[in-house]
Amino acid sequence: MFSKEAVAASAVLSSSSSSSATMTSPAETNDLLSQFGQFLLLLHGHILPRFLLAYFLVYSIFILIKYRHTSIAATPRSDLPGPKGYPLIGNTIEMAHRPVGSTHQRQMGFHKKYGKVFSLTVLGLGRVIHVRDPQVVEHILKVNFWAYEKGGYFRETLRPIFGNGIFSADGQHWRWQRKAASKIFNVNWYRSYTSTIFRQESQLVINYFNRITDMSLTSLTKSSVTNAPESTAATVSLVDIYVPISPVTPPREDRVLLDTASKVIDLQNIFYLFTLDSFGRIGFGESFGCLIDPEKEVPFAGAFDRLTANLSLRFNWPFWRLTDWWTGNDKQVAADTKTVYDFAYKVIHRRRALEEKSGVEGGGVVHELREGEGGEIGKTGVKKPGVLSGSGKDLMQLFMEATDDKGERLTDDGLKDTLINFLLAGRDTTAQGLSWMFYLLHRSQTRKEVLTKLRDEIDTVLQGGFPTYETALAQKYTKACFFETLRLYPSVPQNIRCVLEDDTLPGGVKVYKGEKITWGIWGMGRDTDIWGPDAEEFRPERWLEGDKFPSTKFVSFHLGPRTCLGQQFAYIQAITVTSMLLQKFEFELVDPDNEPVYGTSLTLPMANGLPVRVSRRRDNSFHREE
Ligand code: HEM
Numbered sequence: 001m002f003s004k005e006a007v008a009a010s011a012v013l014s015s016s017s018s019s020s021a022t023m024t025s026p027a028e029t030n031d032l033l034s035q036f037g038q039f040l041l042l043l044h045g046h047i048l049p050r051f052l053l054a055y056f057l058v059y060s061i062f063i064l065i066k067y068r069h070t071s072i073a074a075t076p077r078s079d080l081p082g083p084k085g086y087p088l089i090g091n092t093i094e095m096a097h098r099p100v101g102s103t104h105q106r107q108m109g110f111h112k113k114y115g116k117v118f119s120l121t122v123l124g125l126g127r128v129i130h131v132r133d134p135q136v137v138e139h140i141l142k143v144n145f146w147a148y149e150k151g152g153y154f155r156e157t158l159r160p161i162f163g164n165g166i167f168s169a170d171g172q173h174w175r176w177q178r179k180a181a182s183k184i185f186n187v188n189w190y191r192s193y194t195s196t197i198f199r200q201e202s203q204l205v206i207n208y209f210n211r212i213t214d215m216s217l218t219s220l221t222k223s224s225v226t227n228a229p230e231s232t233a234a235t236v237s238l239v240d241i242y243v244p245i246s247p248v249t250p251p252r253e254d255r256v257l258l259d260t261a262s263k264v265i266d267l268q269n270i271f272y273l274f275t276l277d278s279f280g281r282i283g284f285g286e287s288f289g290c291l292i293d294p295e296k297e298v299p300f301a302g303a304f305d306r307l308t309a310n311l312s313l314r315f316n317w318p319f320w321r322l323t324d325w326w327t328g329n330d331k332q333v334a335a336d337t338k339t340v341y342d343f344a345y346k347v348i349h350r351r352r353a354l355e356e357k358s359g360v361e362g363g364g365v366v367h368e369l370r371e372g373e374g375g376e377i378g379k380t381g382v383k384k385p386g387v388l389s390g391s392g393k394d395l396m397q398l399f400m401e402a403t404d405d406k407g408e409r410l411t412d413d414g415l416k417d418t419l420i421n422f423l424l425a426g427r428d429t430t431a432q433g434l435s436w437m438f439y440l441l442h443r444s445q446t447r448k449e450v451l452t453k454l455r456d457e458i459d460t461v462l463q464g465g466f467p468t469y470e471t472a473l474a475q476k477y478t479k480a481c482f483f484e485t486l487r488l489y490p491s492v493p494q495n496i497r498c499v500l501e502d503d504t505l506p507g508g509v510k511v512y513k514g515e516k517i518t519w520g521i522w523g524m525g526r527d528t529d530i531w532g533p534d535a536e537e538f539r540p541e542r543w544l545e546g547d548k549f550p551s552t553k554f555v556s557f558h559l560g561p562r563t564c565l566g567q568q569f570a571y572i573q574a575i576t577v578t579s580m581l582l583q584k585f586e587f588e589l590v591d592p593d594n595e596p597v598y599g600t601s602l603t604l605p606m607a608n609g610l611p612v613r614v615s616r617r618r619d620n621s622f623h624r625e626e
Contacts (some may be wrong), residue, residue, distance in 0.1 A: 014229075014617055016349035046448070067087060067088050069084040069090070071090030071122055071126070072123070074090060074122075074127050079510075080117060080129070080509070081118050082110070083114070083120055085121055090119075090123065090125055091120040094106065095122055103494075104493055107130060107523055108526070111132045111523065114200070115429050116131065116132045117129065117133075117505075117507070118130050121356040124153065124318030125318075125516050128515070129515055129517045130519070130520070131505070131517060131518070132524060132551050133506070134530060134555070135506045135507075135552075136507065137524070137552075137555055138560075139506050140519075141555075141563075142560030142561070143560075147499065147500050148497040148499060148500055149498050150168055150498065151497070154315075154498075155170075156309055156316050157315050158314075158315065160337040161307055161308065161420060162417070162420070163416065163417035163420065163421075164417050165177070165417035166181060166421050167421050167424070167425065169311055175416070176404050180399065181400070184398045184399070185568070185569060187469075190568065190569065190572060191390075191392055191468075191469040191470075192391060192392050193394075194282055194392075194569060195469040195572060196369045196390030197278055197369065198572065198577065199467060199576055199580070202576055202580040202581070205577065205580075205581065205597055206585075207291075207539035208291060209265075209614050211262060212257065213614060213616050219592060253297070256269045256273070256294040258611050263614055264590060266609035266610060266613045267435060267609070267610040267611075268435040268606050271431035271432075271577075273294055274291065274431070275286050275427045275428075275431040276290055276427050277289070277291050279427050281367075282426075283396060283419060283423060284395065284396040285394045285396070286368050288301060300339065300343050303340055303425070306336050307333065307337060308602065309600055309601055310324075311333070311602070312602040312603075316604060332448055333609060341416060342375075344416040344419045345412065345416060348396070348415050351363055352412070355400070361400050363397070364397070365396075366392065367393075368389075368392060369390045396415070400523060423444065425564075425566055426569065426570070428603045429492070429566075429570065429603060430570045432491045433491050433574060434577065436488070437482055437485040437574070437578070438578075438587060438610065439595075439596060439610055440488070441454065441481065442588065442589045443589060444592040444593050453540075454477055454481055457477040457580055458579045467580065469572060472571070472572045472576060472579075478579065480540035480541070480542075480544055482571050483540075483543050484540040484542065484543060485538075486525075486556040487531070487556060488526065488536075488538060489522075489525075490521040490525060490604065491558070491603050492558075492602070493603070493604045494518060494522065495518065495519060495558070496516055497516070497518075499511045499513055499516070499517060501513055519555070521556055525554075525556065530553050583617070584616065584617055585614050587614055587617070596608065
């Protein structure tokens, strides 16, 4: 049973003890010393590790018992119900488990079992309290806003994309950004600038669909736009703006035209291209050129998509450092971050050069957007085809002009973060909302009359004309369809805050500093306690009856001081493109009976896009000249 070393050690011990009783010579002393040295070596080489091993085992057993249902270093909340977790990792795996949609369903199941508040533990996050009550969510986001923050975990995990921008900022830094941005997102800007761009970009989608459906209507031909010179002038006209950032590009990996013969396109992909191009022009006056040829890949868009998908995986997976290193994903993230940053800095440096030349902040860029001449306003207040125009400053110009309380301006780094934060905020969210709306409008379970009512409203308000800021406000049913979509498929399906100081929630549950508190927007939108027995039904009428917006039970655009800055922007954009597409085309889902699978993201994409057949609208009594 004993190893050779242990026997030798005991021999050393016994020989040293027997010789200790007699006098020793120096030679014997040396011998004794060397034997003692050997003994220590053996102790170190054998017994000590055993001692350490034993200590380690006892400690591990203690840790295993202590954290038998929770993640390591998290103390469970004995006063709150919740699912038991696995030893040392708590509920980490089940909360990160794929497919993504199942996370929302699982959370909904836990609420059914444990009630409106439950707690669990997750590695990296510690104790996480899940809440489901609109009053509690309102308390966190509005009533006691200052007791909660985004916190370090959020900031560090998502740093490559958000940097110090508005999305991850807390405290004073957030306050400044919010104040500056609030001044920019106003009615005048929507009316004269963003609405015009939405219309023009929607027209490019129509041009593409016309090409697909073999119609030859193209008000902006491909050649007229790809040959346009790159714009650096202070005043930029429409044709100047349509500059593809990378004119020679490979075909897209994620294809838009899925089947040429039966005219099947991925509508979600089209909406991504539409919101990206729109944002390029609104953000810094240059289109990414995606809609000029939707079949060509735009490297920036590819890098941006991969980056957001990879970072969202990190957010849900505490072992990401290890797995990213193992799979080499960290290199991909670094390369994509560089592509995105390089692009942002290129835009900023161009503006700085213009600023220097003109002596005006940001270069004083104002975009003149022309869409044709000589029209008139119709009886309904709607502008007739071919008469629209607008002008305005882009986001970059407006942020370069903005100053903080001390009169200081944003640095290049600050501008880069701002650009990327707004791009992220404004691109995927609206594109996904639009995709889910087209899915809901055309799936087999939805009453046919919903689409009929929507078309009727579009035809009545627009009378065959183009949508404007004013018509978008008049289209109440269209807006209701969009909000109803976001209730069932919120673009931000889950949110989280860090508790900054101990607090008591409505209903009496205490939360403590350092805890995380989360609410599932996806689940709240389907909760029958909140929305009534028909909660799961797509029924836009509810927004025109009792459920008026804003309502504290609708949290898809958030609430309180950090409420979404772009909500009006988003629904005007959505109403514009929806109206222009439904004026001209009919859509048929390739799979009308099944819900699309959810993709991996911080937002709520469809994993496999939205394949639809597109054809020219047959019952159109209004014909719009183009
Ligand atoms: C369907 C479309 C959209 C939805 C559902 C949506 C939803 C949200 C949500 C839930 C938040 C809160 C995030 C948080 O603090 O945790 C938010 C914040 C924000 N959104 Fe949106 N958003 C949409 C479109 C847009 C657009 C188009 C823009 C701008 C162009 C925008 C700009 C912002 C900004 C700047 C914030 C940060 C506000 C702050 O922290 O003070 N959003 N949005």
